[in-house]
Amino acid sequence: MTVELTMPQATATRERTGEPSVNRTVNRTGERTVNKTVFGAGEGNRTGEGTAAPRAGDAVRRAELAAFLRSRRERITPEQVGLPRGSRRRTPGLRREEVAHLAAVGVTWYTWIEQARDIQVSPQVLDAVARALLLDRAERRHLFALAGAVDPLPGTECTGVPRELLQILHQLAPFPAVVQNSRFDILAYNSTYGQLHCGLDALPEEDRNCMWLAFTHPEYRASMGDPDSTVRLMAAKFRASMAEHVAEPAWKALVARLSEASPEFRGIWARHEVVRPVIGTKVVRNAKVGTLELSATSLWTGPNPGPKLLSYTPVDETSRERLERLQELANAQG
Structure with missing residues (x-):
């Protein structure tokens, strides 16, 4: 008893x-x-009663999955995912609890996966872990194969901004350049772009989104050549992009956050306007160097509509001189 x-x-x-x-x-x-x-996709109680015996090779597969996750975790620097390095870090790459935090899963649960424990893993959680570890397409496919699960989003690229692309960004200065995804998240930028609209370095990571800044940040808003028409156009582009992501939490969370913070956004969003992306001349009223006229160029860094590299070149000599002055100011602050 x-x-x-x-x-x-x-x-x-x-x-x-x-x-x-x-x-x-x-x-x-x-x-x-x-x-x-064990909690997973449709799993019930796994006390051993009424269940089939483990398949041959399951232990080997779990060990391989654990080793693969550890190797991917150890290759990522905290800076790549927006985390502070700290002065006492000894672990190469990310800690387990940091991966769990980024994937929004339990620390103990993620630790058990890396310990090759006999637990089931749902496809939704595997997707979150893949994104947290910045897996590319081949690595993501390998992860789902080792876990014995079907990828709900096959072909998805989870990678962050490669080091080579960061080097290109910095080399483009004094021309402003930024890597941005279809949700308007600012993934990386060079020193000139960091001062183009407002001081991006001083903003928290979650606020580095062009939609959020356009509707809520006074300095960013004031830098726009025609704020009213620009934010309406941005919202239309955002809605068009969101058609393929309507069920994704990150997109819904941004809409909810904007709706709560900005009555203007709520009114524009209710119109259900959509427009295809267009690239043209951009007018920026920078508070430090004056008005700039810039020509925008967009380069996709992966499968459309994934992240893209946006660079801005001066339309006239005055704008060029002001960009050079802006870079000098940015370097002095750095």
């Missing part, structure tokens, strides 16, 4: 974070046994 020790609060906490719950029982001899319930 066993007496079960119930822990409803602990169990509820683990379910919210995605960690497997553990039911602990104590028998009369004082021994403690553990029955694991």
